[in-house]
Amino acid sequence: MDEDGMYETSIGPQSGRVSQNDLDVGLLQIVEPDGSYASEEVPALHDDQLCDLYRWMLLERTFDERMVKLQRRGELGTFGSGYGQEASIIGSGYALKDEDWLLGMGREAGAMFLQGLPMRDMILFWRGIEDANREMAKRNLMIAISIGSHLPLVTGAAWGMQLDGADSVVAAYFGDGASSTGAVHEGMNFAGVLGAPAVFFCQNNQYAISTPFEKQTQARSLAQRAVGYGIDGIRVDGNDVLAVYKAMAEAREAAQAGSPMLVESLTYRLGAHTTSDDPTRYRDRTEEAQWKRRDPLDRYESFLRSEGLWSEINHEAILEDVNNEFDAALQAADEYEPRHVDEMFDYLYAELPPSLQQQLVEFKAFLEDRPDAYDYIDQRAKG
Amino acid sequence: MQETIVGAINDALHSEMDADERVLIFGEDIAESGGVFRATDGLKERFGDDRVLDTPLSEIAIVGGAAGLAMYGYRPVAEIQFSGFLPPAFDQLVTHASRIRWRTRGEWSAPLVIRTPYGAGVKALEHHSESLEGVYGHLPGLKVVVPSTPRDAKGLLTAAIRDPDPVLVMEPKQIYRSFRDEVPEESYEEPIGEAAIRREGSELSVISWGAMMYPTLQAVENLGVDAEVIDLRTISPLDDETVVESVKKTGRALIVHEAARTGGFGSELIACINDRALMYLKAPIERITGFDVPVPLLSMEDYYLPNPPRIEEGIKRVLTA
Numbered sequence: 001m002d003e004d005g006m007y008e009t010s011i012g013p014q015s016g017r018v019s020q021n022d023l024d025v026g027l028l029q030i031v032e033p034d035g036s037y038a039s040e041e042v043p044a045l046h047d048d049q050l051c052d053l054y055r056w057m058l059l060e061r062t063f064d065e066r067m068v069k070l071q072r073r074g075e076l077g078t079f080g081s082g083y084g085q086e087a088s089i090i091g092s093g094y095a096l097k098d099e100d101w102l103l104g105m106g107r108e109a110g111a112m113f114l115q116g117l118p119m120r121d122m123i124l125f126w127r128g129i130e131d132a133n134r135e136m137a138k139r140n141l142m143i144a145i146s147i148g149s150h151l152p153l154v155t156g157a158a159w160g161m162q163l164d165g166a167d168s169v170v171a172a173y174f175g176d177g178a179s180s181t182g183a184v185h186e187g188m189n190f191a192g193v194l195g196a197p198a199v200f201f202c203q204n205n206q207y208a209i210s211t212p213f214e215k216q217t218q219a220r221s222l223a224q225r226a227v228g229y230g231i232d233g234i235r236v237d238g239n240d241v242l243a244v245y246k247a248m249a250e251a252r253e254a255a256q257a258g259s260p261m262l263v264e265s266l267t268y269r270l271g272a273h274t275t276s277d278d279p280t281r282y283r284d285r286t287e288e289a290q291w292k293r294r295d296p297l298d299r300y301e302s303f304l305r306s307e308g309l310w311s312e313i314n315h316e317a318i319l320e321d322v323n324n325e326f327d328a329a330l331q332a333a334d335e336y337e338p339r340h341v342d343e344m345f346d347y348l349y350a351e352l353p354p355s356l357q358q359q360l361v362e363f364k365a366f367l368e369d370r371p372d373a374y375d376y377i378d379q380r381a382k383g
Numbered sequence: 384m385q386e387t388i389v390g391a392i393n394d395a396l397h398s399e400m401d402a403d404e405r406v407l408i409f410g411e412d413i414a415e416s417g418g419v420f421r422a423t424d425g426l427k428e429r430f431g432d433d434r435v436l437d438t439p440l441s442e443i444a445i446v447g448g449a450a451g452l453a454m455y456g457y458r459p460v461a462e463i464q465f466s467g468f469l470p471p472a473f474d475q476l477v478t479h480a481s482r483i484r485w486r487t488r489g490e491w492s493a494p495l496v497i498r499t500p501y502g503a504g505v506k507a508l509e510h511h512s513e514s515l516e517g518v519y520g521h522l523p524g525l526k527v528v529v530p531s532t533p534r535d536a537k538g539l540l541t542a543a544i545r546d547p548d549p550v551l552v553m554e555p556k557q558i559y560r561s562f563r564d565e566v567p568e569e570s571y572e573e574p575i576g577e578a579a580i581r582r583e584g585s586e587l588s589v590i591s592w593g594a595m596m597y598p599t600l601q602a603v604e605n606l607g608v609d610a611e612v613i614d615l616r617t618i619s620p621l622d623d624e625t626v627v628e629s630v631k632k633t634g635r636a637l638i639v640h641e642a643a644r645t646g647g648f649g650s651e652l653i654a655c656i657n658d659r660a661l662m663y664l665k666a667p668i669e670r671i672t673g674f675d676v677p678v679p680l681l682s683m684e685d686y687y688l689p690n691p692p693r694i695e696e697g698i699k700r701v702l703t704a
């Protein structure tokens with residue numbers, strides 16, 4: 001850059017100093033916690049879509065409840081619930097289009113269901129069955145368990161879309177904890193440089209396992225980081241489904257036009273980190289109670305009431321539907337074909353190298369010879 | 384006192400923090416909640432926020448920060464929650480931690496400790512089951528230890544904290560709580576770089592470490608063979624003396640590890656035996672290992688892990704060859 005260019009870009013104070021106070025990004029909210037809202041700010045959605053949002057949030061909540069119960073019965077591995085984050089998960093997912101990609105971290109089941117993932121496959125995923133990942137990939141979905149590690153992939157896939165002139169975007173779903181990893185910074189900065197159609201959706205649920213947001217960063221918000229990556233950000237009330245939808249729709253549009261965006265969805269994880277976690281070890285019950293009063297479903301219910309749409313919602317019927325859907329998904333998962341040793345070796349390469357073929361052949365022969373080996377192999381198809 | 388492996392680790396951390404004010408403990412979720420495996424339980428209450436810290440979710444900063452603190456004169460003991468999340472910080476180990484002394488020609492050193500639970504068999508998600516000890520053992524300048532008993536867990540961690548060089552302590556989480564054993568109450572060191580002979584024998588040498596020690600001992604017992612069973616305890620620097628002397632005596636060797644086969648630490652052991660005891664061998668050396676695949680997800684991981692019947696077959700092959 002020439003010297004003039006460098007000085008021209010300077011618009012700040014003479015001291016050249018930037019501080020946390022310069023970056024108070026505020027919070028996008030449509031329905032206030034007390035249920036009030038300004039009609040002109042409500043996104044242009046049809047009545048049936050407005051009702052649909054409620055149905056999806058209830059689905060997310062019911063799915064999470066059923067999964068936790070399943071885990072307690074020993075029929076699932078560890079499970080991470082989205083309880084409390086329904087507006088954040090559904091509002092964002094609802095703004096994506098069928099052709100979009102979504103690379104997440106596991107706490108966005110509903111957004112994946114919105115992209116067409118059958119519930120059965122999410123059950124299989126948490127049972128540690130490899131094929132679940134294939135079913136996700138068929139719908140342009142992937143879960144990255146190494147926290148934050150997927151953001152460079154998001155940028156790369158979005159870069160591909162950009163090269164192809166595709167009409168889609170890649171959405172990254174990640175958490176406040178993930179925002180402290182190097183991969184996240186590198187991925188977002190690179191997307192900014194490329195102008196790639198990526199939307200970085202960060203669910204700031206204020207905890208990374210036991211670590212509260214204040215210990216994660218001294219930055220006042222995660223949205224403000226966007227500025228440092230050379231992109232735009234929005235900070236949205238993650239318990240306000242309409243606001244999340246609006247933010248995500250806006251970010252998606254900007255990304256498609258070559259301006260990737262970071263959306264920080266400020267919410268709260270009401271449940272445990274996973275079924276192996278005990279939140280009483282690190283946080284106050286009163287804090288949880290405070291956030292329970294900001295329940296995203298309750299807030300949206302009050303909006304629907306004000307709009308005269310609540311009468312369109314048959315809460316019990318939705319619950320019954322969703323529970324039936326879960327029952328059917330569970331049955332399909334239970335009936336999922338038994339696992340086979342070959343699966344360990346399948347798909348590692350386009351073509352299995354001879355040395356690996358040999359390992360597989362020998363192992364199969366061993367299992368034939370020594371069926372007592374199965375005494376040490378827990379073949380629990382149920383996780 | 385009777386302790387589990389994880390209890391013994393907790394005990395070592397308590398006594399070393401007591402003994403040396405420069406010892407600091409940090410990592411993800413280790414302070415307020417006492418660690419996801421409770422290895423650091425009670426330390427924050429006892430030693431306070433300045434010496435026991437929850438960090439941001441930043442493996443690079445944890446390992447690199449530990450190296451910097453150590454360089455400056457502190458004795459950091461950092462936890463990486465699962466060894467599957469050490470790879471982002473691999474760069475810090477390779478580029479800095481392992482070579483501070485070497486780079487500064489002895490002017491500085493980096494006596495940091497990284498503790499991390501490793502290995503399969505706990506029915507967790509992807510990246511929660513790997514055993515890359517061979518990869519870390521390949522790094523010059525880094526010591527790598529793998530305890531398999533409560534006594535060694537305490538003694539090796541104590542030695543690691545007092546060691547003048549960087550040490551990676553890989554803890555077999557599958558057996559963190561599976562049994563209790565006698566652990567001395569006072570603090571003590573188990574020497575880094577010394578294998579332990581768990582069972583003396585003359586027919587063959589069986590070498591293993593970590594959680595695989597138990598199916599290995601079980602297989603030996605099931606077959607009733609007179610095997611010498613060696614618990615390597617340290618991957619790097621390797622106690623080649625113990626391995627070589629044993630193989631010279633028995634003339635036969637089997638290596639058991641759960642890491643993938645190709646380039647696993649077993650390969651290095653075979654090379655070492657070839658170098659120094661080839662002429663004593665009566666049979667080719669056998670390996671029972673994980674397969675050359677990523678550790679399967681939880682529904683299949685038992686297929687991957689070596690079990691007593693597989694190890695028995697390996698022993699039989701070595702004995703009859």
Ligand SMILES: Cc1ncc(C[n+]2csc(CCOP(=O)(O)OP(=O)(O)O)c2C)c(N)n1
Binds near residue numbers: 175179440
């Ligand atoms: C790189 C990495 N380090 C540590 C972990 C262990 N771990 C799993 S989830 C988690 C916290 C994630 O917090 P956040 O990103 O805020 O997402 P949330 O769980 O709150 O949805 C941690 C530390 C991991 N999976 N990956």
Ligand SMILES: [Mg+2]
Binds near residue numbers: 175204206207208
């Ligand atoms: Mg979080």
